[in-house]
Amino acid sequence: MESKQTVVEVRGLTKVFRDFWMRPRVTAVQDLDLSVRKGEVIGLLGPNGSGKSTTIKMILGLLFPTKGHISLFGKPPTDVALKKRVGYLPEDSNLFRFLNAVETLDFYGRLFHLPPSERKRRIEMLLGMVGLEGAMYRPIGEYSKGMQRRMGLAQALVNDPDLLILDEPTTGMDPIATRQMKDLIRHLHERGKTIILCTHLLGEVEDVCTRLVIMFGGRIRAQGSVDELLSVPELQNIEVEPLRPETIEKIDALIQSEEQKKIRKVETPRMRLETLFLNVVEKAEKEGLQTSGATTGGRLAEFLGESAGDRALDLDSLVQSLPRPEPVAPAQTETETPALDHDLLRTMSGDEPVETPGLEEGLEPVEPVSEEADYDLLEDLTGAERPKKKPSSEIEADPETEGPR
Amino acid sequence: MKFTRSIGARWGLSFLAGLVLLSLWFWLVDGASPLEVLRFFTTASSDVAPPVPFGRVGGVLLVLFVLAWALGLGIVLIQKLLGIGYGPMPVARLVVREATRMRGSVVPIFLLLLVLAIIPATLNTDSPLRYRIQSYLAYSLNVTSLMLGALTVFLGCFAISNEIQEGQARSIFSKPVQRFQYLFGKVLGISVLNALLVAVCGLGMAFVTTTWLARLPALDDYDSNAVREQILTARQVIYPQAPFDLEADAQERLARLQEDNPGWIEERGGVATVYRELLHQVRTEWLSIGPHRQQTYIFSGLQNARDRGEMLQMRFLIEMMPEPPDRILRVVLLANGRQTSLATTIRSAQVVSVPADFIDENGVLELTVVNLDPSDPETLPVASISFPAKDGLQVLFKVDDFLPNLFRSMLLIWVKLVFLAMLSVCAGTFLSFPVACIFALTIWVLAAGSSEILDSLHFTPHEHSHGHETEEQATDFIYERIVVPTMTLMVSGFRKYSYLDVSSRIVDGRNIPWGIVRQYLFWIGLVWSAAIGLIGWLIFRNREIARVQV
Ligand SMILES: Nc1ncnc2c1ncn2[C@@H]1O[C@H](COP(=O)(O)OP(=O)(O)OP(=O)(O)O)[C@@H](O)[C@H]1O
Ligand SMILES: [Mg+2]
Numbered sequence: 001m002e003s004k005q006t007v008v009e010v011r012g013l014t015k016v017f018r019d020f021w022m023r024p025r026v027t028a029v030q031d032l033d034l035s036v037r038k039g040e041v042i043g044l045l046g047p048n049g050s051g052k053s054t055t056i057k058m059i060l061g062l063l064f065p066t067k068g069h070i071s072l073f074g075k076p077p078t079d080v081a082l083k084k085r086v087g088y089l090p091e092d093s094n095l096f097r098f099l100n101a102v103e104t105l106d107f108y109g110r111l112f113h114l115p116p117s118e119r120k121r122r123i124e125m126l127l128g129m130v131g132l133e134g135a136m137y138r139p140i141g142e143y144s145k146g147m148q149r150r151m152g153l154a155q156a157l158v159n160d161p162d163l164l165i166l167d168e169p170t171t172g173m174d175p176i177a178t179r180q181m182k183d184l185i186r187h188l189h190e191r192g193k194t195i196i197l198c199t200h201l202l203g204e205v206e207d208v209c210t211r212l213v214i215m216f217g218g219r220i221r222a223q224g225s226v227d228e229l230l231s232v233p234e235l236q237n238i239e240v241e242p243l244r245p246e247t248i249e250k251i252d253a254l255i256q257s258e259e260q261k262k263i264r265k266v267e268t269p270r271m272r273l274e275t276l277f278l279n280v281v282e283k284a285e286k287e288g289l290q291t292s293g294a295t296t297g298g299r300l301a302e303f304l305g306e307s308a309g310d311r312a313l314d315l316d317s318l319v320q321s322l323p324r325p326e327p328v329a330p331a332q333t334e335t336e337t338p339a340l341d342h343d344l345l346r347t348m349s350g351d352e353p354v355e356t357p358g359l360e361e362g363l364e365p366v367e368p369v370s371e372e373a374d375y376d377l378l379e380d381l382t383g384a385e386r387p388k389k390k391p392s393s394e395i396e397a398d399p400e401t402e403g404p405r
Numbered sequence: 406m407k408f409t410r411s412i413g414a415r416w417g418l419s420f421l422a423g424l425v426l427l428s429l430w431f432w433l434v435d436g437a438s439p440l441e442v443l444r445f446f447t448t449a450s451s452d453v454a455p456p457v458p459f460g461r462v463g464g465v466l467l468v469l470f471v472l473a474w475a476l477g478l479g480i481v482l483i484q485k486l487l488g489i490g491y492g493p494m495p496v497a498r499l500v501v502r503e504a505t506r507m508r509g510s511v512v513p514i515f516l517l518l519l520v521l522a523i524i525p526a527t528l529n530t531d532s533p534l535r536y537r538i539q540s541y542l543a544y545s546l547n548v549t550s551l552m553l554g555a556l557t558v559f560l561g562c563f564a565i566s567n568e569i570q571e572g573q574a575r576s577i578f579s580k581p582v583q584r585f586q587y588l589f590g591k592v593l594g595i596s597v598l599n600a601l602l603v604a605v606c607g608l609g610m611a612f613v614t615t616t617w618l619a620r621l622p623a624l625d626d627y628d629s630n631a632v633r634e635q636i637l638t639a640r641q642v643i644y645p646q647a648p649f650d651l652e653a654d655a656q657e658r659l660a661r662l663q664e665d666n667p668g669w670i671e672e673r674g675g676v677a678t679v680y681r682e683l684l685h686q687v688r689t690e691w692l693s694i695g696p697h698r699q700q701t702y703i704f705s706g707l708q709n710a711r712d713r714g715e716m717l718q719m720r721f722l723i724e725m726m727p728e729p730p731d732r733i734l735r736v737v738l739l740a741n742g743r744q745t746s747l748a749t750t751i752r753s754a755q756v757v758s759v760p761a762d763f764i765d766e767n768g769v770l771e772l773t774v775v776n777l778d779p780s781d782p783e784t785l786p787v788a789s790i791s792f793p794a795k796d797g798l799q800v801l802f803k804v805d806d807f808l809p810n811l812f813r814s815m816l817l818i819w820v821k822l823v824f825l826a827m828l829s830v831c832a833g834t835f836l837s838f839p840v841a842c843i844f845a846l847t848i849w850v851l852a853a854g855s856s857e858i859l860d861s862l863h864f865t866p867h868e869h870s871h872g873h874e875t876e877e878q879a880t881d882f883i884y885e886r887i888v889v890p891t892m893t894l895m896v897s898g899f900r901k902y903s904y905l906d907v908s909s910r911i912v913d914g915r916n917i918p919w920g921i922v923r924q925y926l927f928w929i930g931l932v933w934s935a936a937i938g939l940i941g942w943l944i945f946r947n948r949e950i951a952r953v954q955v
Contacts, residue, residue, distance in 0.1 A: 057575075057951040060578075060579050061578070062575055062578060062579065062949065062950045062951035063949045063950075063951050063952060064949055080581050080582065080583050081581060083578075083579060083580055083581040083582075084581050086579060087579075088575075088576065088579035090572060090575045090576060090579075092572055094571055094572030094573045094575060094576060095573065095576075096499065096503065096573060098502065098503050098506040098507055099499075099502060099503075103502065107495050107498075107499055108576070108580060110491055110494075110495035111491070111495060111577070111580040111581060111582050112580060112581065113491045113581075139506075152576075155576060159580075
């Protein structure tokens with residue numbers, strides 16, 4: 001799928017912010033080399049102030065580099081014509097407060113010289129996709145933060161861009177929109193679009209990115225494919241329906257005798273908060289409750305699927321698959337690569353399944369119990385993500401039934 | 406689109422509703438039946454028209470209704486107009502949309518319309534009609550150009566600086582928009598909106614003066630004639646020329662002085678200064694007439710008036726030292742040898758009608774003023790009389806009508822606003838909103854007051870009073886060598902901007918020729934604006950859009 005064509009090429013990029021007297025004050029980006037090939041989904045990670053947004057702005061020509069060379073589709077970023085192929089969601093949704101959603105998208109559509117009929121079509125689809133049809137004639141100044149974020153996304157997609165740059169796209173978005181964002185990225189990836197994703201939600205990155213770039217202090221500290229960076233070859237998971245403690249002991253014994261190894265952890269997966277949230281909202285929408293806010297949306301704007309044609313994602317079926325009341329474990333055993341081994345990353349992402357205390361009587365967990373509370377809290381805070389990477393065709397499968405690690 | 410069609414329907418309905426409510430008001434409060442009102446509005450000429458069928462409040466409501474409705478219709482239309490095309494057009498349309506929704510600009514616009522509608526109701530009905538109409542015109546023209554100027558500075562400075570500050574510019578410039586398209590679009594949007602606002606205000610003024618004020622009863626015949634012949638008209642002004650060469654006279658005196666007393670010239674500040682003073686002196690002498698003397702003033706270029714055959718108006722203002730006790734003065738005016746007037750008052754402008762056939766076939770009218778009353782030697786004036794140098798003596802004749810002239814004055818106001826919009830938008834490209842506002846306001850004030858500032862710089866009398874000699878010389882030196890030249894340099898570039906006093910032209914019923922309008926359009930609307938725009942674009946091109954200024 002990945003061709004050799006380079007979409008973004010950055011060499012020795014440095015950005016020094018100067019003050020009014022031209023004295024250097026901040027070195028935001030330092031000697032950065034990066035090349036993004038067509039079809040890649042690049043996850044740009046790093047703590048606050050590490051220079052992610054600055055890099056992106058330079059790629060877009062919104063900031064001028066102090067040193068270094070940037071080429072976008074083989075041309076300098078100041079070339080206005082190539083912006084036709086770019087979509088950008090800035091880190092803060094900055095929209096026109098006095099316009100409504102339709103007028104805003106119409107304005108941006110005009111900047112791309114889209115003919116009226118095409119604009120109308122795309123606006124309808126995009127608003128359907130981001131779930132803002134109900135609020136489309138209200139001024140955007142009245143929108144909630146997440147609604148503005150959704151508008152920002154719609155704005156970035158109006159030209160069906162070849163290169164999509166998303167700067168923290170999911171901040172302020174509800175879990176459904178977050179999930180749809182992920183699916184959208186996957187879908188666009190399948191169509192061969194190039195995406196640069198800049199985010200702090202590591203689960204997001206892990207699920208959709210083909211390559212990670214981790215920045216710190218304006219420099220790249222690590223980069224590589226997700227598999228390369230995340231696989232933990234020393235561990236394996238086995239997923240089954242609940243077993244009696246005796247059986248587990250027997251298995252443990254078996255493993256001991258066969259492989260001279262021990263079971264490290266046994267746990268029952270809990271329904272994840274994301275799933276719970278999706279269920280509640282889905283139910284409310286089914287019951288026909290009114291909202292002045294955003295609705296689920298999720299029908300992918302058709303024009304985004306056009307050139308790919310064949311494999312438009314059915315996002316509705318995704319939502320349909322969610323409200324199942326109880327986790328049902330499939331009668332299948334699959335081996336999985338456990339989530340991040342890297343300690344820091346694991347704590348940040350907070351998407352670890354948590355041990356159920358009820359099972360502790362049967363077998364003492366290998367890991368210290370004190371960690372549970374932290375995971376719980378983090379899970380609540382971040383909106384849990386699935387820890388494992390699955391091919392996109394399988395997303396309808398039950399996310400609730402993730403196995404223990 | 407379904408959405409816009411409903412807007413059109415809404416406008417139509419509101420128009421009908423307003424019409425019905427107004428007729429009800431006229432009928433129930435002012436006691437005029439709809440038929441009378443209709444008759445009033447369908448008869449244009451004031452000779453046959455019935456009296457004004459509505460009172461003050463009714464008039465205010467009527468004007469407000471007309472203006473608000475015209476403005477609303479105009480806003481819909483210009484949005485449609487700017488909806489055609491790409492590039493700068495959507496940017497311009499966005500400006501109009503924001504400006505018509507943002508409270509910061511909607512409130513001033515509404516206030517302006519309100520003021521225009523309310524002033525006529527506040528005029529003192531005891532004063533002559535001509536004064537009322539003049540006050541209305543002066544006030545409304547000044548308010549319009551001031552308010553729209555301030556609004557333009559606000560919108561212009563807001564346009565770009567705010568979008569950079571708040572970040573909308575980041576999304577815009579990640580789309581295929583050239584920076585000059587964006588810049589131009591902003592100016593275009595503000596200028597189109599200004600065109601609409603100027604048109605609506607002009608409509609208001611035309612409506613109030615011609616259908617309301619002008620049809621109120623005048624004090625007397627003179628009053629109603631004055632309204633017709635001196636205000637609601639467009640007259641050309643001819644200033645007098647001397648029968649001899651004023652400059653040659655001044656040169657001669659200078660030469661004599663140089664021979665007699667070269668040291669004195671140096672003391673007075675050099676040859677140029679002395680020559681200027683001499684020229685002024687020669688002019689003043691020509692414009693004053695000693696007792697029992699006479700002076701000749703030549704008005705040429707009157708072929709046009711002769712052909713039209715309408716009465717000429719000779720307008721003059723006489724000063725006299727010392728003043729006679731009854732403030733009545735007797736002079737003889739001989740126009741091409743024919744006597745036209747005898748007595749007049751001093752210190753207030755007089756208008757005397759002169760038949761057009763007094764003008765000779767070359768279009769010249771030679772006016773001789775004699776400071777003497779031969780028929781009554783007892784009351785001979787013993788003092789000199791003089792005409793003030795500015796507007797002391799002139800001949801006027803009608804060349805056009807009031808409404809076309811008002812239209813041209815509105816065009817001039819608009820051209821100035823185009824320049825102001827360009828200036829403010831460009832200031833917003835490199836300054837934050839408040840700083841840009843101050844910057845643009847300063848330049849606007851300098852430009853609008855440039856004529857007066859220049860006058861005051863060059864005609865400030867230096868009174869060498871007693872006191873600390875050396876200190877005064879030092880401040881004088883600073884004033885003359887530093888302050889005057891820098892101010893002159895700064896301001897004289899703007900002289901064009903304000904040398905034509907639009908409101909006094911309209912108030913005095915003086916014509917604004919198309920030639921001047923074209924000059925303004927070319928120089929201020931095109932050359933100046935393009936120059937400022939070029940500078941703004943060069944700065945903006947190198948501006949980092951995502952860079953926030955703190
Ligand atoms: N206009 C500016 N003037 C001065 N310094 C700036 C400016 N913009 C960014 N910086 C500095 O550059 C550095 C990198 O900022 P940047 O916005 O790229 O970080 P980031 O990685 O996007 O962080 P976050 O995760 O918080 O979005 C920071 O130290 C920031 O203070
Ligand atoms: Mg950032």
